[in-house]
Amino acid sequence: KAGVTQTPRYLIKTRGQQVTLSCSPISGHRSVSWYQQTPGQGLQFLFEYFSETQRNKGNFPGRFSGRQFSNSRSEMNVSTLELGDSALYLCASSFRQGEGYEQYFGPGTRLTVT
């Protein structure tokens, strides 16, 4: 099975712009989660989608949004970019495995805001 894919892998934007990142989950996985990774804050949960519905949301401003399509592919959007949004954005897909969820991560999109 192909793993989780994320596009683009690298992105450079300027302050005030908006950006859309894409994630294709492993075939058969219906849940997609997004995380932001920075040196200062570590890994922080953004949101999770399951069957096109947002099920969980982290503590991020409304500039961060996402959606999931009927084929489980997901996009996240960040509007009015700030310098502090520079980070590695990781997507993970999952299915229920026994009594615990296993999440499989993509390679990430490295966003640099200048």
Place this chain on the structure above:
Amino acid sequence: GDSVTQMEGPVTLSEEAFLTINCTYTATGYPSLFWYVQYPGEGLQLLLKATKADDKGSNKGFEATYRKETTSFHLEKGSVQVSDSAVYFCALTPGGYQKVTFGTGTKLQVIP
């Protein structure tokens, strides 16, 4: 809220040394516990997991035991290799939910 505390890094070991990375957690209910590894320039890979008390997760020579009485999930390996150099993250998910809470990560450097 849920939280995970890991030992500060970096940890530098010689090849074939014994590894322990401490991890403790705070969570309500019965979380599932995980160790993820991140190699330079890559995303996270699931290393091992445990879903209930006294479960032992193991993979590639790494082990961790879910200790509910001490709320701990310490990662161990008997003999590390240079190829184990990476950042290790302890994490939990609350029962029934997908939101993963990660520790801050511990960088391991193994020298020949």
